[in-house]
Amino acid sequence: MKKKKSRVTSFEVAKLAGVSQPTVSRAFTPGASIAKEKRDRILAAAKKLNYVPNVFASSLSSKRSNMVAVISGNLNNPFYSESLQVFVESFQRSHRQVLAFSVQDGHDCDDVMMQAMRYPVDGIVVTSAQMSSELVRMSEGLGIPIVMFNRRVSDSELAAVQCDNTEGSAALGRLMVAAGARRILIVRGDPQGSTSGDRVAGFRSVVDRTEGCVVEEIDGGSSYSGARNAMIRRFGGPAPRFPDAIFAVNDIMAIGCADALREVHGIRIPEDVMLAGFDGIREGQRAPYRLTTVRQPIERMVTETLEMLDKAPDEQIPADERRRVIPGDLIPGRTIPGMERQA
Amino acid sequence: MKKKKSRVTSFEVAKLAGVSQPTVSRAFTPGASIAKEKRDRILAAAKKLNYVPNVFASSLSSKRSNMVAVISGNLNNPFYSESLQVFVESFQRSHRQVLAFSVQDGHDCDDVMMQAMRYPVDGIVVTSAQMSSELVRMSEGLGIPIVMFNRRVSDSELAAVQCDNTEGSAALGRLMVAAGARRILIVRGDPQGSTSGDRVAGFRSVVDRTEGCVVEEIDGGSSYSGARNAMIRRFGGPAPRFPDAIFAVNDIMAIGCADALREVHGIRIPEDVMLAGFDGIREGQRAPYRLTTVRQPIERMVTETLEMLDKAPDEQIPADERRRVIPGDLIPGRTIPGMERQA
Structure with missing residues (x-):
């Protein structure tokens, strides 16, 4: 069993600098009051001894490293x-x-x-x-x-x-239905995570129960480019029929959808197609988007x-x-x- | 001087689990090969002894914590x-x-x-x-x-x-001048940082030497809302005269300028006013903006x-x-x- 070299302590620094150990602690504590001259002397001693102040030393007893x-x-x-x-x-x-x-x-x-x-x-x-x-x-x-x-x-x-996620997405579904949406496209996220699944389920709990609703799901890869490319592929053919409303399970995909729909397909939002996202990210609330969404607190x-x-x-x-x-x-x-x- | 309670070591865990110390290390190393049964036994021993694997223990000798x-x-x-x-x-x-x-x-x-x-x-x-x-x-x-x-x-x-920053901003200045800009507005960032100052200096090194150039500087607070509000204030009066070109020293301010100019003032970019930023952030390259900018590598x-x-x-x-x-x-x-x- 190898013996570890023991670390220099604040006590040794205090001794060399001719101050008390609490003064050494203060020299390394944010905002603590200490005279510049004293701190300089302590730093010189610390340097000489190769002392590194260690937040873990004091926290080991409390079992907290912060x-x-x-x-x-x-x-x-x-x-x-x-x-x-x-x-x-x-x-x-x-x-x-x-x-x-x-x-x-x-x-x-x-x-x-x-x-x-x-x-x-x-x-x-x-x-x-x-x-x-x-x-x-x-x-x-x-x-x-x-x-x-x-x-x-x-x-x-x-x-x-x-x-x-379930109730937030259900609320978005109710808004879309109330605004007249019946042909609805859901843009899904990561199939491994619970979040996308919960949002799809919450949203569908509303639209699937609504008379005349036709719902389609596609994969948006949870990302801007994934959703953007999904839109371009899905509506790339001649004379595509666009849905009344698109629910992207997160805002970054809703932004990808909006950019593709407008730039590539000349679609107006919400006049031609309604759109909703989820998360409430800053970017989604800026002038080009002002997404209808649910902000996570x-x-x-x-x-x-x-x-x-x-x-x-x-x-x-x-x-x-x-x-x-x-x-x-x-x-x-x-x-x-x-x-x-x-x- | 208080004596510190010494920490449980991997050797003690090895002894209790009936394995070698390197095997204990392997149990806590990402991707290391170890039988499930062995790892379970080691974990049980670690739990019993209240052992926490510590990356610092092994790195103290090399003086690296990673x-x-x-x-x-x-x-x-x-x-x-x-x-x-x-x-x-x-x-x-x-x-x-x-x-x-x-x-x-x-x-x-x-x-x-x-x-x-x-x-x-x-x-x-x-x-x-x-x-x-x-x-x-x-x-x-x-x-x-x-x-x-x-x-x-x-x-x-x-x-x-x-x-x-200096040369990148100078390049943007040359582009604006070549495109005919003469009345130019610079939106500055944090006055404390070197970055904003270097970019303003690089840009001005070009435009100040160009015949007929009139340059004005305003403070954009280094942020989206700071730049957006600066635009609204600066051009809020009746029949404001807009510049030919705006250089915001970072992209997030250029985005704030673009949103305010379009939404509040009905300005088209670049037809009415040219715009450039700096940084190359993802958001600035999306459909609503496609900023002319310098990407930091x-x-x-x-x-x-x-x-x-x-x-x-x-x-x-x-x-x-x-x-x-x-x-x-x-x-x-x-x-x-x-x-x-x-x-």
Whole structure:
């Protein structure tokens, strides 16, 4: 068994600099008050001894590193980059740090989970696709809490925070039907994730029950270019018949649809075809789009995620509080007619 | 001096599970081959002993944690969120992790730097505004290399990777002048950062030397809404006189200008007013905009940043290699007339 070289401590730095150990701590604490001359002396001593201040040294006793791994889905989707931004900013406010990982669509995140678990993280937030049950057991074994963000895992006890995808999509379906849509196209996302499935199901629970509704589904690949190309392929033939309404299960696909319909097919939205998305990303609310959509309450979802990470695993969270489903905000937008009046 | 409770080691887990220590390591290594039964036994032992695998334990001897702090500027600007994405993805490929921080525009990043230095990071990448020279000295004292990304600090020896902002902006100026622009409006960004200043200077080096050019500068706040509101205010009076061309020093402001000019003022781009941005963000290249702009080669900039972090501080980087200025890619777009032909 090899003996590890022990690390230089703040006490040794204090001794060399001729100050107390708490003063050394202050020299390395953001915002702490300390005279410039003293800090310089401490830094010189630290340099001489090759001392590196270590947030883990003080946190090992409390078993907290204040570092949380966030495994994001495809960051090309602005919903994930906006969520990552909120995680970074909210965590930073509570003196926690995000160790950032990303997983491409369609890839499982086992390898990335393994990489994350090698760091002394206080928890893991997973916003991306499938995880093996083995990995979940492993994290449980290690006492690292996991919270799923924007998805759920069926038949699992995993904590999850998500927007009410089913009800939000049903609301969009009701608006389209009320505005007269009967020939409806659904643009699906990632078939591996729960999110796309829940949104399609919620939307169909309305339109399938509506007399005279004809519903078609196509795959939009969860991305801007996927949805754009799907539109070009689907309506590329001579004299295509366009639907009354298109529901893309996320905003970035709705934007891809809008660009293709307008630029390639000369379609006006909503005069010729109605359109709705889901997520409420910034880009979808700008002048060229003003999408009718459901905004995911990211700030609140992040706050509840933090709350669950703080509780687990010491205090067990009761099963019925382990899955949080938060209502989304309906944004009227301009891509379903008659919505401005409801704004 | 308090004695710290010593952490459970992989050797103890190995003993309890009846395997060798390297097998325990394998159980916690992404992609390593190990029988399921063995891994389960090791996990059970790890759980019993409250063992947490620790990437730092093995890296302390090599003095590497494989963790790099990335301090981003305002993530509302897609350039920063796209850059953060490339950092996360590139670092992950080389088994490094990003510890993510963000700093709002106009705030100095000293506090955030202090927070970052408390973690055993291998380096700090700073994409945001001003840093005090004190903080720079502190990081030098601690032997933590810093690389500035997308900015430089005058009169400093700091390593920096940036796009050639001056030459890129000069190229955009030449295009506008060649297309006949004489009344020109510049929309400036963050006055604290070097980037906006360099772009304005590069652009003016061309237009100020052009006979008959009249140049005006306004502040666009570096953001979508800042630029949009600046346009509404500037041209809000009766019968405003619009310029021939607008150069916004970044794409997100160019998008804000385009939305306001079209939606509020009924201006066509480029027929009524030419427009150019800088950065090459995804959104700016979509159908409603197709901005004429200079794309920052983010992938290459990230690769060179990594290279410099790897060299420093053990091998000193010669002063003339410490500042890397990489040419940007001119994207013809459609917002300066005549550019399609050059595409």
